Structure formats: structure tokens, C-alpha cells
Amino acid sequence: MSVLVYTESEQGKLKKVAFEVASYAKAVADQLETTVTAITINTDDTSALENYGVDKVLSVSNSELNTFNAKGYAEAIQQAAEKESSKVVVLSSSANSKYLAPLLAVFLNAGYASNVIAAPSNTAPFTVKRNAFTNKAFEDMAISTDVKIVGVSSNAFGLVETSGSATTEAFSPSITDLGIKVESVDKASDKVSIADADIVVSGGRGLKGPENWGMIEELADVLGAATACSKPVSDLGWRPHGEHVGQTGKPVASNLYIAIGISGAIQHLAGVNASKVKVVINSDPEAPFFKAADYGVVGDAFQVVPELIEKLKAFKAQQ
Amino acid sequence: MKILVCISHVPDTTSKINFTDGDTKFDTNGVQFVINPNDEFGLTRAMWFKEKQGAHVTVVNVGGAETEPTLRKALAIGADAAIRVNTPATDGFSVAKQLANVVKDGGYDLVIAGRESIDYNGGMVPGMIAGLTNANFINNCIKLDVEGTSVTAVREIDGGKETVSTSLPLVIGSQKGLVEESDLRIPNMRGIMMARQKPLTVVDPVDTITETASVKFEKPAPKGAVKLVSPDNLDELISLLHNEAKVI
Ligand SMILES: Cc1cc2nc3c(=O)[nH]c(=O)nc-3n(C[C@H](O)[C@H](O)[C@H](O)COP(=O)(O)OP(=O)(O)OC[C@H]3O[C@@H](n4cnc5c(N)ncnc54)[C@H](O)[C@@H]3O)c2cc1C
Numbered sequence: 139m140s141v142l143v144y145t146e147s148e149q150g151k152l153k154k155v156a157f158e159v160a161s162y163a164k165a166v167a168d169q170l171e172t173t174v175t176a177i178t179i180n181t182d183d184t185s186a187l188e189n190y191g192v193d194k195v196l197s198v199s200n201s202e203l204n205t206f207n208a209k210g211y212a213e214a215i216q217q218a219a220e221k222e223s224s225k226v227v228v229l230s231s232s233a234n235s236k237y238l239a240p241l242l243a244v245f246l247n248a249g250y251a252s253n254v255i256a257a258p259s260n261t262a263p264f265t266v267k268r269n270a271f272t273n274k275a276f277e278d279m280a281i282s283t284d285v286k287i288v289g290v291s292s293n294a295f296g297l298v299e300t301s302g303s304a305t306t307e308a309f310s311p312s313i314t315d316l317g318i319k320v321e322s323v324d325k326a327s328d329k330v331s332i333a334d335a336d337i338v339v340s341g342g343r344g345l346k347g348p349e350n351w352g353m354i355e356e357l358a359d360v361l362g363a364a365t366a367c368s369k370p371v372s373d374l375g376w377r378p379h380g381e382h383v384g385q386t387g388k389p390v391a392s393n394l395y396i397a398i399g400i401s402g403a404i405q406h407l408a409g410v411n412a413s414k415v416k417v418v419i420n421s422d423p424e425a426p427f428f429k430a431a432d433y434g435v436v437g438d439a440f441q442v443v444p445e446l447i448e449k450l451k452a453f454k455a456q457q
Numbered sequence: 458m459k460i461l462v463c464i465s466h467v468p469d470t471t472s473k474i475n476f477t478d479g480d481t482k483f484d485t486n487g488v489q490f491v492i493n494p495n496d497e498f499g500l501t502r503a504m505w506f507k508e509k510q511g512a513h514v515t516v517v518n519v520g521g522a523e524t525e526p527t528l529r530k531a532l533a534i535g536a537d538a539a540i541r542v543n544t545p546a547t548d549g550f551s552v553a554k555q556l557a558n559v560v561k562d563g564g565y566d567l568v569i570a571g572r573e574s575i576d577y578n579g580g581m582v583p584g585m586i587a588g589l590t591n592a593n594f595i596n597n598c599i600k601l602d603v604e605g606t607s608v609t610a611v612r613e614i615d616g617g618k619e620t621v622s623t624s625l626p627l628v629i630g631s632q633k634g635l636v637e638e639s640d641l642r643i644p645n646m647r648g649i650m651m652a653r654q655k656p657l658t659v660v661d662p663v664d665t666i667t668e669t670a671s672v673k674f675e676k677p678a679p680k681g682a683v684k685l686v687s688p689d690n691l692d693e694l695i696s697l698l699h700n701e702a703k704v705i
Contacts, residue, residue: 205619209594233596233613233615234614236580236596237584238584240581240582240584240585241584241587241588243550243581243585243588244585244589248668249548249668249669250549250579250581250668250669251669252578252579252581269578270578271578272578273677274677275476275675275677276675276676276677277577277673277674278671278673279672280669280670280672281668281669282667283668283669317594317623318622319622319623320621321609321619321620321621322619322620323619324617324618325618326616326617331617332616333615334615334616337704337705379599380616380617385494385575386470386494386575386633393704394698408470411677414704415698415702417698429680432683432684433683433698433702434683435685435686437688438688442688442691445691446691446694449695450695453705
């Protein structure tokens with residue numbers, strides 16, 4: 139009857155979200171008075187999971203699953219859930235987890251809640267709070283199926299360390315035809331992705347042109363942040379589509395979101411409002427983004443940003 | 458190729474979100490409804506398949522009669538036929554079951570649904586249709602080519618993109634990037650006139666149980682006032698971010 143949690147890794151290393159979803163699973167397990175089992179796929183070292191409440195690790199090692207495949211991963215998780223008689227399966231809201239979760243829901247005949255931001259408020263009926271209307275509202279959702287799938291939103295629940303120990307067991311699910319074959323992956327491996335980033339530095343049309351993005355990248359570099367942009371910026375081809383954030387772009391739920399030369403139109407705000415702290419740098423004191431921001435600088439980005447970079451470098455050097 | 462495009466009828470992106478009945482129901486008062494933006498990219502790609510490869514395109518929505526103007530708009534854009542499954546769209550899983558039933562009945566080769574709807578943001582319908590109909594599934598699809606039954610596609614992943622190959626039958630979760638924004642179509646007069654003659658079939662729902670239910674909604678607490686920092690005093694900003702917000 140364990141709570142099952144799928145803990146993601148990249149190139150054999152557990153991702154930060156793995157510890158967040160494990161922390162979440164532990165909270166659910168405490169409510170249900172049961173244990174936490176994690177399933178890892180092609181992960182080298184799983185020992186750190188025991189610091190986040192995991193009691194048992196089902197470790198899958200399967201070369202067919204070396205590149206992510208939604209169906210194959212969903213099958214592996216399904217079989218782990220059945221083996222553990224899990225009534226609750228927890229995963230993250232990464233692009234991959236959101237890709238596999240609906241398939242898993244069909245395989246397990248389970249109700250699925252995505253973008254969940256808090257531990258269940260009730261376990262019978264099982265009720266979770268999630269972001270809806272692109273962060274313009276929260277929804278309390280009750281899941282009535284026997285098995286429930288919870289997709290936890292990034293940075294919403296946080297990390298909760300506990301002391302404990304976990305046993306590890308090799309697990310070999312049987313994987314059927316994968317259906318989709320990955321031909322090539324195009325990913326800048328040295329860049330922080332928006333989904334994984336604690337800090338996101340984002341530029342808008344106020345930057346005037348792609349040639350001015352050097353300072354955005356440098357600021358992101360100093361902060362270890364990912365770079366992003368508003369929709370017109372990607373529509374104009376100044377930045378790649380994958381960097382466009384907002385209601386019709388990528389969602390951002392970072393700890394810190396720095397918006398430079400972005401007006402703060404409702405569609406942009408909706409997609410980034412889940413970020414905890416927002417800083418706005420804009421020359422127009424009437425820019426709507428100031429109403430949604432925690433900290434603001436009314437000023438010319440071309441003066442403020444280079445100076446901020448220098449000051450941050452000095453600050454980091456002192457740390 | 459027979460294509461089915463799933464159309465979600467959602468509040469326009471500028472809508473103010475409010476609730477009624479003790480915060481248990483979405484308040485549709487004064488709200489303008491549109492084709493879900495993620496679906497619109499998919500519909501536009503379907504039009505390309507229709508015009509270049511002779512595909513037949515049907516659009517479908519699960520919902521009450523109030524969603525018909527949205528389906529008519531899709532017809533005016535160029536879809537050949539529309540289906541409305543006559544039941545309110547309550548939860549994602551039930552909607553997916555209704556749609557999977559339409560897919561099985563119609564023998565569609567390609568099903569295009571938006572990555573997620575911009576109202577409930579469930580992000581589950583396309584994957585569930587694929588699971589329920591045993592079709593291949595590509596989510597976050599930003600490029601799609603079909604030759605015979607062979608498919609090559611590009612999908613967005615965290616921090617990049619990946620090129621995949623597969624075969625029909627296929628379900629995709631579409632999103633921005635699948636077609637250029639400038640290729641999105643606004644219905645013209647001729648399209649609107651022609652849409653009136655195109656079939657809009659209303660079908661009865663199949664029996665499903667409800668797996669999930671909205672219990673209550675809540676709006677985020679109003680934001681405190683922004684703390685403004687002078688551009689001449691960026692040290693203060695760094696200090697606030699470090700000591701007060703504790704994010705750097
Ligand atoms: C259906 C639909 C979906 C949409 N989805 C999204 C979405 O997902 N994401 C999104 O971002 N948008 C989205 N939009 C677009 C949105 O409505 C806005 O048009 C967009 O967010 C504006 O981008 P921007 O702030 O970069 O540009 P602008 O509105 O042009 O604002 C530029 C800002 O830069 C400031 N500025 C100018 N010069 C300087 C300077 N030197 N220093 C500092 N500041 C300066 C200006 O004061 C202004 O506030 C959507 C629109 C629609 C209709």
C-alpha cells in the first residue's frame with residue numbers, strides 16, 4: 139500500500155524535482171500512515187532519496203528506456219504501482235512527467251490531478267489544491283478513483299529533509315512496443331532549462347533587438363539562471379520559441395523571476411505568476427507588471443542591467 | 458487521411474476569472490469564449506494537411522449547445538465537418554473517454570488535441586485519448602509531417618527539442634510552434650457562409666463515471682504593493698533579494 143513516487147533523473151543523476159516529489163510523497167504517506175516507494179529509471183545513485191522520506195527504491199535499469207519514452211516509462215511505473223499496491227502515485231510537472239501521466243492514468247484507471255501545489259487537504263475524499271486558469275485561480279479537486287495520480291508543480295511544495303534509510307531493489311518491468319522512436323535530441327547541455335531553474339531572467343520587446351540579449355545572458359550566468367522571453371520576442375525571431383513564457387508559452391514557477399522590458403500583459407503574467415518573487419525592470423512606471431511584482435526598478439534596462447551585473451558579480455565574490 | 462481536431466471552448470486569454478455559487482462554479486458572465494489557443498495551432502496544421510495532402514478534417518467538442526459558435530468558427534476556418542458530444546465537459550478523463558469513443562467510431566488516422574486547455578490546464582486529454590485508443594502519442598508537438606502512415610515530428614522538451622519518428626494512428630498534443638503564428642486564420646465572409654452548410658452533428662455521450670471533480674475555487678490573495686528601488690541604488694535591490702526574499 140506504499141505511496142509510489144517517480145523520481146526523475148537526467149544522465150543517471152537524480153534531478154532536484156526528484157527530491158521535491160519524494161518530499162511530497164512522504165507527506166501523503168504520513169497522512170495515509172504508510173511508506174514511500176520510489177521508482178527510478180536508469181539512475182546511478184539513488185541513495186540521496188532516503189533523506190527525503192523514501193523507504194524503498196525500485197531501481198529500473200533498461201537500455202530501451204535510455205531516452206525518455208512516455209509509453210515505456212508509464213508501463214514501468216504502472217507495474218511498480220501494481221507491485222506495491224499503491225493507491226497514490228506522485229510525479230512532477232516536468233514536460234516528461236506531464237507527457238507520461240495521462241497514459242499512466244489510463245493504464246491504472248486512475249484520476250489525475252496536474253499542477254498540484256499542496257499536500258492533500260483531505261484523504262477521503264482525496265482532495266488536492268492545484269493551479270487552474272493559468273495561475274489566475276486555484277482549484278480544489280477531489281479524485282474519486284481507487285488509484286490517484288498527483289502531478290506536483292515545481293517549487294510549490296519544496297524540499298523536506300528527514301533522516302531515514304531506504305532499501306534498494308532491482309526492478310525489471312516488461313516493456314511492450316514503444317511506438318515512438320527518438321531520432322535526435324537538440325539540447326544545450328550547458329544551459330539551465332526554464333523548468334529546472336530556480337531563477338529565470340526574462341527579456342521583452344523593451345530590449346529592442348536580439349543583439350541586446352548579451353546582457354540578459356550575462357545576468358542569467360551570474361545568477362545561474364535560465365533565460366526566457368515574452369511572446370512577441372519569440373514571434374519576432376529574436377529568441378527561440380522554447381524560451382517564450384506565459385499563458386501560451388512555457389509556464390514558469392521559479393523562486394525568482396526577473397522581467398526586463400516586459401510590459402506585463404495578462405497573458406504573460408498568467409504564465410509566470412506562480413513564481414515566488416518577481417522583480418521588474420522597466421522604464422515605464424505605468425507598466426502593468428509593477429502591480430504584480432515584489433520589487434521594481436523604474437529605469438532604462440540598458441543602464442540598469444549592466445550595472446546590476448557588476449554589482450551582483452561583486453556580491454557573489456563576497457559570498 | 459482522416460483527421461480529428463479536438464476543440465476546447467475556453468475563456469479568451471484576457472478574461473477576468475470569477476466564480477459563483479459559493480466559489481464552486483466558473484462565472485461565464487461577460488466572458489468571451491474562443492478556440493483554445495493550443496488547439497488553434499493544431500487546427501491550422503490540419504488545414505495544411507487538407508490543402509496539400511487532401512486530408513478530411515473533422516472538429517469535435519464535448520460540451521453543451523453553447524459551444525457551437527466555437528465549432529462553427531472552426532468550420533469557417535476550413536474544417537469539413539463538426540461533431541458535438543452533447544454533455545457538459547466536467548473532468549478531463551471523462552472528456553477523453555467521450556473523445557476516444559468518437560475516434561473509434563470514426564476511424565481517424567490522426568487526432569490533434571491541444572497540449573492543454575487554458576482554463577483548467579489539465580494537460581491530460583490528448584494522452585488519455587492515445588491511451589484509450591491504443592494510438593501512438595506525441596506531446597508538445599512543434600512540427601509534424603506525415604507521409605503515408607510514416608510520421609516524423611519534433612517535440613519540445615525541457616531545455617530543447619527532440620526529433621521523433623512513429624506511425625499512424627497517432628494522437629498529438631499541439632502547441633505554439635506547430636505552425637507560424639502568422640499562419641493562423643481568421644474566418645472570412647466566404648468561410649462563415651460556407652460553414653452554415655457544413656454538417657454539425659450532435660451525438661449522445663457514452664456513459665462514463667466521473668473520476669475527478671472541482672470542489673471549490675479560490676483566487677490568489679491580492680498582491681502587496683511593489684517595493685520600488687531607485688536605479689541609483691541597486692545594492693539595495695541585491696540586499697533585499699538576499700536578506701528579505703532570500704532568493705539569491
Ligand atoms: C491569445 C494570446 C496569447 C498570448 N500569450 C502570451 C504568452 O504566453 N506570453 C507572453 O509574453 N505574451 C502573450 N501574449 C501577448 C501579450 O498580450 C503581450 O503582447 C506581450 O506579453 C507583450 O510583450 P512585451 O512586454 O515584451 O512587449 P511590449 O508590450 O511591447 O512591452 C515592452 C515593455 O518594455 C518597456 N521598455 C521599453 N524600453 C525599455 C528600456 N529601455 N528599458 C526598460 N524597459 C523598456 C516598455 O515600457 C514596455 O513595458 C498573448 C497574446 C494573445 C492575444
